[in-house]
Amino acid sequence: MGIATINPATGETLQSFEPLTEAEIEAKLDLAEKAFVDYRKTTIGQRAEWMNEAARILERDRENFAKIMTLEMGKPIKAAIAEVEKCALVCRYYADRAAEFLADVPAATDASQSFVRYEPLGAILAVMPWNFPFWQVFRFAAPGLMAGNVGLLKHASNVPQCALAIEEIMKQAGFRAGVFQTLLVGSDKVAGIIADDRVKAATLTGSEAAGASLAAAAGKHIKKTLLELGGSDPYIVLESADLEAAVSTGVAARMLNNGQSCIAAKRFILHEAIADEFEKRFLAKFQALKIGDPMNPETDLGPLATPDILQDLDRLVQECLEKGAKVLTGGKPLSDRPGNFYPATILTDFVPGSPAESEEFFGPVALLFRVANIDEAIARANAIPFGLGASAWTTVEKERDRLISELEAGAVFINSLVKSDPRLPFGGIKRSGYGRELGVQGIHEFVNIKTVWVK
Template sequence: MAIATTNPATGEILKTFEPLTDSEIEAKLARSQQAYQAYRHVAMAQRADWLKAAADILEHRREEFGKIMTLEMGKTLKSAIAEVEKCALVCRYYADNAAEFLADAPAATDASRSFVRYQPIGPVLAVMPWNFPFWQVFRFAAPALMAGNVGLLKHASNVPQCALAIEEIFLQAGFPEGVFQTLLIGSDKVANLMADDRVKAATLTGSEYAGASLAAAAGKQIKKTVLELGGSDPFIVLQSADLEAAVATAVTARLLNNGQSCIAGKRFIVANSIADEFEQRFVEKFKALRIGDPMDATTDIGPLATPDILKDLDSQVQNSIAKGAKVLTGGHPLSDRPGNFYPPTILTDFSPGSPAYQEEFFGPVALLFRVAGIDEAIELANSTSFGLGASAWTSDEAERERLIEELEAGAVFINGLVKSDPRLPFGGIKRSGYGRELSVQGIHEFVNIKTVWVK
């Protein structure tokens, strides 16, 4: 795949990049290892100062970085700027809390003194996706660098300018050269990187296929991985829910980032008693959204990131329709303009065997299911191979407890939008991956948890 900036709103190729040669990759690996040997001994307070400086740069240049994201992958500029601000937040969170998270943890044993010490492990490879091209990287980098590791970024090939800008931010913030490096390479180079003794672990956010490939390569070398993969998240609305709030949040949950989010609500599972009213309001709000230039502040929905994503999404929609699904709004790519535009779409009345039951729809397509009550809702929610997040709406305390206990997901949000928050661990189960990012659990993923016993 070419490494290039292609404007998804116009299809215009704006800038191309030559992938690194093998000798250039070797030089970066050598620089990473050399940087780690010194950086691991840098005081925690100094690392925190550099990370806070990175947060300052992000905030001061938020519009500049937001425009790069919008130009490369099509998210609305207002959401891109918000993403940059969230990256500053995670930098400050770990700058403020890493010392506590990594402090020696005493344990009472038969020793005179025993404790757990958290130490860095070395260069960590991050294979990152295009959909949140800054946030996905910073939520890895902030804890990894505070722990004393160094980072190697293999970003998606359609966001090279984002990848280079992130490396520039860390350098400008004061981090030593080699502590965080961008590798402009194709996915075919990842297995060789994992086989290199200098790379100690890897994290990947992306598709099931990409995650399985990385995990297989890492497994051959017995190296730690963290995977955050796809999702087909349920959004359950039961009879006692605040319907107005549920519908408004459902629209955001499905269409955030032009519908290209792993933790987007994708399957809307609604109790029969309120389904007609939910459907009517849901469709009205979808139809009212403005589709257009993502740089325009009045735009609600921009283009999908690539022509292939558009093609794959429409194939799923048409396959579902052929199998009996009903289109409530949308349902076809927009042919009245250039670019990768797909309208907000709602499908319902699915037959067994429809893609709606098992596949992830990575775009602005909502799948609306009707159920008799909580038992059927939980069964349907858990019927997928994914388990990333789940949103459920009810004012009944007994139902809340059942949903919290029985939904198979890495996160359950009651009466709220599923989102990532630096203060809470983030990750999935089943085919949505393993391991956790963010919070204290995230910083502990890539450290040596060393037992110390002294007598």
């Protein structure tokens, strides 16, 4: 796959980019190493000034950055603007909190003085996906750079203009040359970059296969990794739930980013007492969604990012139908227009062995399951290789406590959709990955946690 901007709403190739040569990669790695020597000595206050300026640039030019996102990967323009604003939020969060998060932590021992100190590691490689092309990068860059590391971004090959724009934002904000660089390279170069002694660690958000590949390459060289991978998040609605709120939020949770989100609600697990009514209301809201030009602020559902993603999604849908599943709405790509458009789709009545039980449906497809009680709901939710997020709806305190304790996920949201928030750690368990971004835990992922003992 080449590095290019291809409008997913039309299929038109708008701009192509030449990948970096080996010599150019070498020069960028050398620049990163040299930049780190000086950058690690800057004060947290100085880094905060630059990070706050990045936030100001993001907010000032939010519409322009949003248009780049929508043009490259099809996100509805309203959602793209909100994404840019969220990036400014995370920049300000770490600018404000880094001094607190990185302060020495005293420990009471028999030493004259003992404490824990947090120190930067060096150049961190970030392999980032196309689905949130600004947010995924800034939730790495804000804590990473505030900790004193320097960043190397290998972005998805279908969002090169986003990648270059982010590098330019950091330059305009005042970060010195080499502190944050975009590497326009294909995935075939990742293992070699990780192997380089100048790269100290790596973070990846993406597919299971990509995560396994990166972790294997880093493991050969004893380098730390953080992985945020796939998800097939459950959305449990029990008998006591506020049904209208659960339905409305469920639609938003499934359609986030045209359904292309790791933490989107994908498996709707409904108590049989409310299942019919939920299904009726849910279907009506799905059928009312406006699909079309993602640049139109009235559009609810835009195109999928690439033809391959559309084909993979449709393959899973058709496998479900061949095994006896029922389609309530949608169920096949739209052929009346160019681009990668897939309608809002609802599937139900699955048989054992269906892809709905084990695969991630990365697009606007909701999978509806019925259960008789909370025991079945929790068992169904956990019967998946993934463990990223879980949403559950109940007004019964005992049920809430069981759901919080027993759902196997990195995050459990009660009576709300799953979302990332700079103030809280974000990440998964099982095949959804390991490590945490955001919160105080996020800034501590890529530091040397140094024990100091003075006698």
